Amino acid sequence: MDSESTVTTCYRHPKVECHVRCVRCERYICPDCMREAAVGHQCPDCVKEGARSVRQARTLVGGRVSRVPVVTYVLIAVSVLVYLAEVAKPEIVDRFAMVGAGLLGPDGDHYLWVDPYPGASARRGWWTGSGTGC
Ligand SMILES: [Zn+2]
Ligand SMILES: [Zn+2]
Structure with missing residues (x-):
């Protein structure tokens, strides 16, 4: 004991x-x-010391951060633009949707403004002009 x-x-x-x-x-x-x-x-x-060494380590491997694919930024930018366009003018989105359909690959889900089901966009009401949205 x-x-x-x-x-x-x-x-x-x-x-x-x-x-x-x-x-x-x-x-x-x-x-x-x-x-x-x-x-x-x-x-x-030790937490204080650890934070200091972590910051140094980050500088050493900093190159990895800059290798984010540019495509990602483009897709995000396009998505935001289309969203803004949808809010401002539904007709523009209709045109964008056709362009997007031409660019579509097998993984078309990335294009937010393209509905994977043909005709389903009608239920959203923005291209028929039914005005069910806002
Ligand atoms: Zn204590
Ligand atoms: Zn300690």
Whole structure:
């Protein structure tokens, strides 16, 4: 029993009993001081140091971020433009829909303004002029 009676306390709060150790410096930390890390818990000091090293690592691998496909941005831009056009003038979307149909591949779902089911667009009411939308 003697070996288990040893009380460990937080290195920042000597009066607080705790049983969790920082995974980096192995000092005991109380629930108030422990910060969740990827593995186990860390003390505030190590979290600060960790943040610094993470920032350095990010700089090293920064090249990866710039390799986002341009196509994605184009698709997003087109989608936004079409959405705005739909709000402003339904007729424009009708024209866009025909252009989009010509560009469609097997994965046509990317083109938000093209309904995969022919004739289904009628139920949206924007090209029949029924005005069921707004
Ligand atoms: Zn630590
Ligand atoms: Zn503490």
